Amino acid sequence: MSERVYQLEVLRYHPETDSEPHFQRYSVSCEEEWVVLDALNRIKETIDPTLSYRWSCHMAVCGSCGMMINGEPMLACKSFLRDYQGVIRVEPLAHFPIERDLVTVIDDFMDKFKRVKPYLIPKHEKPVSEGEYLQSPAQLKKFKQYTMCINCMLCYAACPEYGLIPKFLGPAAISMAHRYNQDSRDGGRDERQEEIATTEGVWECSFVGACSEVCPEHVDPASALQQVKIKSTVDWYKEHLMPWVKK
Amino acid sequence: METIKTDVAIIGAGGAGLRAAIALAEADPKLSVALISKVYPMRSHTCAAEGGAAGVIKPDDSMDYHFNDTVGGGDWLSDQDAVEYFIQEAPKELTQLEHWGCPWSREANGSVAVRPFGGMKKQRTWFAADKSGFHILHTLFQTSLRFPSIQRFDEYYATDLIVDDGRCQGFTAIEMRSGQMKHFQAGAVIIAGGGAGRMFPFTTNGAVKTGDGMALAYRAGVPLKDMEFVQYHPTGLPNTGTLLTEACRGEGGILVNKNGRRFLQDYGMGPETPVGKPQLKTMELGPRDRVSQAFWQEQKKGNMVSTKWGDCMMLDLRHLGEKKIDERLPLVRDVSVSYLGVDPVTDPVPVRPVVHYMMGGIHTDIRAATPLPGLFAAGECACVSINGANRLGSNSLTELLVFGRRAGLSAAEYVRSGASAGNDAALAGKAAAAQARIRALFEKTGGRESLAGLRKEMMTTMEDNAGIYRTEGELLAACAKLADLRRRYADIELNDKTNVYNTDLLQALELGSMLDCAEAVTVSALERRESRGAHQRLDFVERDDKKFLRHSLAYYHPSGPPRIDYRDVVITKSQPGVRDYSGDHK
Incomplete structure (x- = not known):
């Protein structure tokens, strides 16, 4: 194993003492196979215990350590030092208020996520004693990729629309609504549609596709949003041009 | 200090905590539930479990098979009444998750698929590819959003249980965003704080797994059971x-x-x-x-x-x-x-x-109740015990569902049985004392010890002396070292003396939890002079049912090693025998 010194430029902001954010440069010795999170941990342990950031699993599944690395939304635990040259700039996720240093305030996401009713609203209720709902592998495949969202919010940091129009529900929340809408066991689409087929919902998306590019789990939120748009359009035509057809 | 009153408060919002919250909300929507966690629920370590959750569902399987696998797998240290309850409830809980939308992998005919797992005689491990824990956690979290009676307090770190009149009536917790201490006054408390694998340097466990829930109960006088049993995956x-x-x-x-x-x-x-x-x-x-x-x-x-x-x-x-x-x-x-x-x-x-799981934990009975009235526990932080001396893979995800729910129901029963209202003044006094303890750590100057330094010494001690095989000499050295580290811990000085999202303070408190839990591990291991399951002694190589077919119970001592006591294993139908993994070749 070989170590070398890396330069990290980390955004610091402390609401009790700073009027505005500033950058702090750290030179830290790291192993070449490490990720940016390892470098931050080394800094915190050996150089600056006051540096604050979130992390836990170190395997890209808990979604805690989303941050901007050289301007790109990334998971720090899956950003390899070997992929960067020169100074590595680390900032909190874009489009969210900074709570402190690399820690952001995510209340907005948590509220929006809840608003889309991200839970199964059964088409046919049945008691547990009657066993599982049957679901073929093909039916599972229709929504499985949208279940992979780890709520890391990289897609919100990448989304230009969310940056401009904070009311936009955003990629992860709409994808999760779509996930349940596509589930063969679910009958809750109409309820969710009230939230997502509004101007603050899916119609704010201009299909830049940045959300899908940064998604570490290949959820492809952009495809979910496009499918929701198409289905919402069909709803609209049915309602306005063919009111006799039931949705 | 702000006081938040609630019927039931849950510490930890991973699989067990969320399952308990939902059980409470379903049992009685009028009960207020405060769900406190030091991280957002989606960040809890349940998300990292991969392989699946065991429950008998296929026609060639039987409850007896699952029972025998679990009890034998645990080297006969499991409480068999608890295992029987667990096995019976397992398929119901896994089906319930299916009804809540969990994307279990499927057979061609649409039924839930199962896969083989270690130590299991039949295929009974339900799975969602290799992200089973992740999907269980997110299904539970998302389902919990349906229930208005569940109020979440994300990124709150619980520091001390409040015990008055012989029962647990709440706790104090730091709101990370403000640094303020809050007093949660609760009719009942459920601890679902996860394991403590971070006391070792090489572990599958995420950064959050620092034994905080175990330490809370332990310091309040509740024994930690079977702590010597640490699973290496x-x-x-x-x-x-x-x-x-x-x-x-x-x-x-x-x-x-x-x-x-x-x-x-x-x-x-x-x-x-x-x-x-x-x-x-x-x-x-x-x-x-x-x-x-x-x-x-x-x-x-x-x-x-x-x-x-x-x-x-x-x-x-x-x-x-x-x-x-x-x-x-x-x-x-x-x-x-x-x-x-x-x-x-x-x-x-x-x-x-690699260190993966603590079989031991907060001593609970089959109802998920601890010996302290008003306090319940479930999940990895608890020890019922179904896992005995060695947990079988895919039993723990099921365990957090079965006993998470049980803890919720038991807490609901307890609250509704009408314990008298607490003495507000006495409780406020105890909350103030807890606050003073944290403030002393926060404000201390002139300390000579560093948090990172002590943490590293603890981890090295555990790896060197309390690993897969153990000896008296190594364990004695570990006990002495941990006693020393606990003393030196009092001499830590924080570098960060600000309020907002102070991770220096958080990590200092987490280290305190880990040191207490680590000492319970090594002292329990020292006293168990036999080899059983995950606890292997090079100086006592045989299992000794005469002396040690018993659970160890470690009782906290503020300034010395824990007192170790024992409790008989509950045996209903399986007498200790030989663990046979020869594939019926004998």
């Missing part, structure tokens, strides 16, 4: 400790030494089975304790592959083929390629045993 990536699920072997992966020999056949888990045709309960589908111990023995013989991260065995999945690996083990492939640069489709992956 056989297959972790050698550099990061990242878990490669046991499902790798369930799907047919094999373990070989440097000579290419499937060495498990030399440690009571043979004879060899055909490659790619895994046979249940033998060879690579032996239990975790036996496989990790075989690694250690083989390493001593110099049969392991030397790598820059230490000695490794090789996990060979190549014969499964790319399609099956991508379908059944996509995360395994991803983390192997990303973190180690090895693609299991084309190359064997070097792996070594």
